[in-house]
Amino acid sequence: MLKKILLLAGVSGMLMASDGASLFDAKCSMCHVTSRPSDMSTLVAPPIMGVMNHVKMNYPNKADAVKFIVDYVQEPSKSKAVCMPQKIQRFGLMPSQKGAVTPQELETIASWMYDNFPPKGFRGRGMGGGMGQGRGF
Ligand code: HEC
Numbered sequence: 001m002l003k004k005i006l007l008l009a010g011v012s013g014m015l016m017a018s019d020g021a022s023l024f025d026a027k028c029s030m031c032h033v034t035s036r037p038s039d040m041s042t043l044v045a046p047p048i049m050g051v052m053n054h055v056k057m058n059y060p061n062k063a064d065a066v067k068f069i070v071d072y073v074q075e076p077s078k079s080k081a082v083c084m085p086q087k088i089q090r091f092g093l094m095p096s097q098k099g100a101v102t103p104q105e106l107e108t109i110a111s112w113m114y115d116n117f118p119p120k121g122f123r124g125r126g127m128g129g130g131m132g133q134g135r136g137f
């Protein structure tokens with residue numbers, strides 16, 4: 001935490017922009033939490049470890065996963081979504097972040113997400129009811 005504050009205070013935007021964690025914080029974390037919340041009912045979007053769990057199930061290869069995320073964030077659609085249909089039902093489709101984040105920033109964010117989530121030892125818990133099975137394709 002202290003390290004992060006020092007970073008924010010002392011370092012130019014250049015470095016910030018190359019850091020997936022900071023970019024995620026700035027562009028995505030208002031909706032996607034990065035740790036398992038104690039109260040699921042306050043969420044406005046699926047936590048990122050659950051998202052990445054599903055992304056990796058569908059796109060195990062990093063290049064494919066990054067490509068998917070970069071595209072989805074700019075043009076979300078039900079037919080592309082890899083998360084459980086119930087998630088879209090509960091949270092609604094993700095609003096396009098086009099304009100809020102550049103494709104280059106998205107590549108950095110997506111790569112960081114792929115490398116860090118789900119964290120080691122993660123076991124899908126079926127968040128929000130019956131979400132462990134079948135995607136209904
Ligand atoms: C305004 C809130 C909001 C913001 C900001 C947001 N998201 Fe989302 N995101 C959602 C919601 C809601 C869903 C679940 C519905 C869906 O999948 O479309 C979602 C789903 C996703 C998914 C899963 C897509 C799937 O297959 O269903 C990915 C990947 C994702 N977000 C990445 C990101 C990234 C990366 C950022 C930051 C650049 C971001 N989101 C910013 C609300 C948000």
